Ligand code: FES
């Protein structure tokens with residue numbers, strides 16, 4: 001079945017979760033005590049570390065998850081507002097500090113990602129808000145001296161007959177009572193906010209320039225840093241001459257850091273200019289000898305010559321192929337990609353004595369604190385992280401080497417530092433979506449049933465880099481050799497002994513297959529690899545869903561009917577495909593255009609998409625996309641639609657353009673001219689259909705992406721007869 | 734020393750003349766609504782109006798703006814006095830991460846100045862210089878069209894009122 005959690009990340013998060021739990025206990029607090037700014041004062045009521053009621057009846061929500069564009073502040077506030085009977089639009093949202101109370105219940109530590117935020121906090125926040133409401137009612141019973149049955153709540157008020165009393169009126173009494181632990185939750189029929197469209201709470205500040213990002217942080221005496229870094233990731237400085245740079249206007253300091261030479265100046269522009277004047281000799285790593293052709297050749301060879309690790313075995317492939325009337329054996333390729341959030345990596349670090357403050361967009365504030373501590377003498381508990389909005393992330397800001405750099409510069413210069421990567425640095429310095437070569441051999445019986453499915457993937461794994469990145473964060477004082485050992489252990493485990501789930505997730509789950517096997521061969525060249533929006537699904541869905549179209553064509557069935565026939569055990573995905581199919585039939589198709597289809601489940605959600613495509617002046621043009629999604633109960637339909645729209649644009653950029661190439665170990669692409677991002681004149685119209693569901697809510701930030709590229713490729717086949725099996729999609733000339 | 738007008742006020746700066754306007758506005762004048770996205774005139778995050786023209790300020794040295802009028806997102810509208818585009822941006826929940834949106838709104842404002850009733854194709858062509866990595870394009874487009882319509886309705890309304898005024 002498709003309903004498989006992202007187990008490799010899960011397992012990993014469990015492991016690091018334990019570590020971080022221990023850390024939290026050791027370094028921060030021994031029990032869950034609300035942190036400042038959640039200190040109890042006489043005039044506020046703070047029944048837990050998430051919400052605080054002020055004496056003027058304002059409700060503050062300390063949002064434990066990071067806002068990178070996905071609308072989590074609005075979504076989580078809606079859940080709280082629902083059970084607390086407070087209009088979510090009136091809830092003031094702040095980002096929480098660092099504390100175990102703010103852990104992601106799915107991960108066991110304070111991280112945001114994996115499309116988990118709503119799923120992870122739905123029940124937790126409802127219960128916590130319901131308990132708070134019950135406390136207020138109990139207090140009102142005492143203060144008003146009436147029976148509980150006569151009280152209702154609405155819009156931040158306790159209602160008695162035709163009288164309304166603001167919640168804040170009961171603060172004093174509430175402070176004397178025990179907080180109920182298991183207050184009854186609303187039934188879904190009582191929902192007023194959950195399931196209804198609601199404007200994003202951050203839309204205004206993000207429309208008038210007042211929204212604060214890390215790059216906007218300002219401090220007295222702030223100096224700006226830019227880094228001259230090796231064109232090959234992992235290269236180190238052999239020698240350098242910075243005399244010219246030192247003389248350049250506005251330059252204060254030149255310091256060597258782990259990743260290169262940093263120029264510190266009065267203004268960012270001064271630093272940028274001076275960086276260009278530094279001459280550096282580099283010690284190049286092995287990667288320095290590698291080009292894109294080498295990588296492709298190594299992957300091809302591994303695909304032909306090696307079996308690697310096999311997993312997910314069911315039945316007997318030989319029998320399956322014997323029962324098949326037609327079969328395919330196709331290879332699919334996807335390249336390395338950069339996340340390219342519009343706000344480039346940057347960090348502000350200010351160290352004063354044994355205390356530090358830091359600003360950086362992140363997917364977990366603890367990561368920022370850990371890296372500041374690791375790169376300075378400041379104890380981790382003395383690092384204050386100012387969480388801001390992140391200007392996009394898509395997995396990128398789980399990796400925070402720029403925070404380490406800013407800290408190293410701040411330590412060396414004893415100045416508050418704002419370190420900004422250029423767009424070119426951001427494009428070229430990882431971590432990257434791993435390139436992948438995939439092969440699908442599959443067979444179908446005369447009646448159209450898939451009998452055999454043998455998938456194989458060649459490429460690098462994400463986990464070793466994640467371990468290398470996470471350990472120093474979780475254990476700031478762990479010596480480097482221990483971190484290196486853990487990294488190489490992880491590398492060895494996933495190269496030699498077992499398959500990392502994120503490397504094959506999505507390659508085999510969605511369809512009913514009696515005979516199945518997945519092989520994985522790890523081939524790595526030293527590029528750092530990361531989660532990239534929808535992780536493994538970002539490449540596996542392309543292979544799987546193009547393969548499905550190939551099989552349908554070979555057996556002579558309609559591609560939608562063929563999928564549905566082989567999806568009996570996956571009814572939720574099937575119903576999204578039926579919705580898309582119906583809608584496409586209604587819409588019809590214009591002359592010279594074709595609709596291509598794809599269906600894929602990921603992050604416990606189910607998505608089908610159809611893309612209407614034409615070829616215009618030799619280029620692929622996507623006109624419309626119809627998307628149907630089952631993500632369980634929907635908190636805010638409009639925001640879900642927005643996430644689908646965004647995922648589709650993100651997916652289309654990857655389908656048409658995304659391609660990082662290597663030359664002598666250096667990434668060739670640098671900025672948006674040669675690493676293009678989809679623009680408005682290329683953006684399709686998007687229609688999103690949501691299923692009605694009372695299942696638990698699941699992810700929406702990522703699942704909209706995987707089906708897009710195969711849907712477009714499948715439409716191109718109908719238009720041209722060419723099977724495109726490589727991304728970015730390139731028409732045969 | 735270079736003097737110019739910033740959101741209506743006369744200002745001067747000692748920053749070196751080759752400094753791009755974006756960094757002077759952000760780091761010297763501390764208006765951080767305009768963003769750094771690419772530094773190469775490719776994404777539009779840094780868009781401001783220079784003498785009314787939408788301009789990529791990450792590649793515009795301040796030597797070129799002496800005596801000119803600069804308008805930034807901060808000069809376009811505030812929370813209490815929103816530009817009609819901003820009203821639509823909020824009403825339609827346009828932003829995701831929000832980082833591109835100052836630039837989007839500055840470009841859109843220029844579009845409506847030049848072409849008060851743009852077609853969908855006009856909007857797409859004019860806005861093609863502004864990248865949104867989060868992919869808010871469908872909403873940006875629909876918010877611009879809605880703002881144009883609203884402005885046109887208001888104009889029609891005030892024209893009607895003006896023609897209804899009795900001569901004294
Ligand atoms: S930052 Fe100026 S166009 Fe991108």
Ligand code: FES
Pocket residue numbers: 069342391392828829830831832833834864865866867868869
């Ligand atoms: S809203 Fe994120 S880049 Fe446009």
